[in-house]
Amino acid sequence: xxxxxxxxxxxxxxxxxxxxxxxxxxxxxxxxxxxxxxxxxxxxxxxxxxxxxxxxxxxxxxxxxxxxxxxxxxxxxxxxxxxxxxxxxxxxxxxxxxxxxxxxxxxxxxxxxxxxxxxxxxxxxxxxxxxxxxxxxxxxxxxxxxxxxxxxxxxxxxxxxxx
Amino acid sequence: xxxxxxxxxxxxxxxxxxxxxxxxxxxxxxxxxxxxxxxxxxxxxxxxxxxxxxxxxxxxxxxxxxxxxxxxxxxxxxxxxxxxxxxxxxxxxxxxxxxxxxxxxxxxxxxxxxxxxxxxxxxxxxxxxxxxxxxxxxxxxxxxxxxxxxxxxxxx
Numbered sequence: 001x002x003x004x005x006x007x008x009x010x011x012x013x014x015x016x017x018x019x020x021x022x023x024x025x026x027x028x029x030x031x032x033x034x035x036x037x038x039x040x041x042x043x044x045x046x047x048x049x050x051x052x053x054x055x056x057x058x059x060x061x062x063x064x065x066x067x068x069x070x071x072x073x074x075x076x077x078x079x080x081x082x083x084x085x086x087x088x089x090x091x092x093x094x095x096x097x098x099x100x101x102x103x104x105x106x107x108x109x110x111x112x113x114x115x116x117x118x119x120x121x122x123x124x125x126x127x128x129x130x131x132x133x134x135x136x137x138x139x140x141x142x143x144x145x146x147x148x149x150x151x152x153x154x155x156x157x158x159x160x161x162x163x
Numbered sequence: 164x165x166x167x168x169x170x171x172x173x174x175x176x177x178x179x180x181x182x183x184x185x186x187x188x189x190x191x192x193x194x195x196x197x198x199x200x201x202x203x204x205x206x207x208x209x210x211x212x213x214x215x216x217x218x219x220x221x222x223x224x225x226x227x228x229x230x231x232x233x234x235x236x237x238x239x240x241x242x243x244x245x246x247x248x249x250x251x252x253x254x255x256x257x258x259x260x261x262x263x264x265x266x267x268x269x270x271x272x273x274x275x276x277x278x279x280x281x282x283x284x285x286x287x288x289x290x291x292x293x294x295x296x297x298x299x300x301x302x303x304x305x306x307x308x309x310x311x312x313x314x315x316x317x318x319x
Binding site: 003006007015017019020021022024025026027028029040044047048050051053054055056057058059060061062063064067068069073075085086089090091092100101102103104105107110111116117146148149150151152153154155157 | 175180190192194207220222224235266276
């Protein structure tokens with residue numbers, strides 16, 4: 001778990017003003033400043049600080065994979081030896097087609113998988129080929145795996161501050 | 164969120180914009196002008212195209228991506244095993260929680276997977292319990308114990 005970076009009420013107001021997106025105007029940070037009641041310079045200073053501290057992961061375009069033809073959104077899940085899980089996770093995370101890789105708890109008996117790696121492709125066959133590559137990489141320390149294909153995006157809004 | 168039956172067609176400029184701007188827009192007075200120069204476009208054309216990409220649904224959003232845990236909040240992945248005939252009812256309940264940031268139907272016994280992003284770590288457990296109470300189904304909490312890589316980039 002990452003340690004929290006302190007943010008204050010003005011930072012929170014900036015987050016609320018931008019969580020639906022950055023204004024599509026020539027001076028977007030000035031527009032955010034008008035909403036929050038601070039100068040464009042202060043918005044720039046504060047957002048730069050949040051980017052450096054990791055509060056903001058990045059600023060940019062979030063493609064809707066599904067709408068863009070990436071229909072083979074597969075969550076590959078693997079049951080790997082706990083003793084090797086960290087090393088194997090690192091290896092899988094280095095694959096260029098893996099967008100996220102995580103270790104997560106098992107829920108036995110129904111859910112034996114502890115390593116998750118997201119793979120995207122234009123169709124299921126492309127994702128299945130990528131999963132085969134992962135399976136080969138995991139080798140003898142992997143007891144099994146599955147691909148959970150997404151069939152529908154039910155919600156995709158990102159982080160929301162409620163307060 | 165609706166899923167279009169067909170893919171959205173993008174022209175070469177749109178693809179170039181999406182490929183380039185998944186990474187990072189600068190934080191400065193005129194960020195679109197800076198990005199447009201790198202793309203060989205006019206500032207207004209870039210802004211208009213981003214607007215159109217959002218309106219068509221090619222982009223889910225454009226802007227800062229916040230990291231819930233660095234904000235001092237909570238983040239987890241949760242899964243449910245739902246009977247088909249109860250799926251839509253549960254879907255409506257789950258999505259009504261503002262803490263649910265993403266939700267996907269998946270082709271598996273564990274057929275609903277959603278991400279919770281909350282303002283406090285404690286709120287994760289409360290929200291999971293509230294979803295169980297409201298839906299009558301067990302929620303499997305699968306928080307990450309280790310993260311290896313986050314680099315979502317589609318080459319279009």
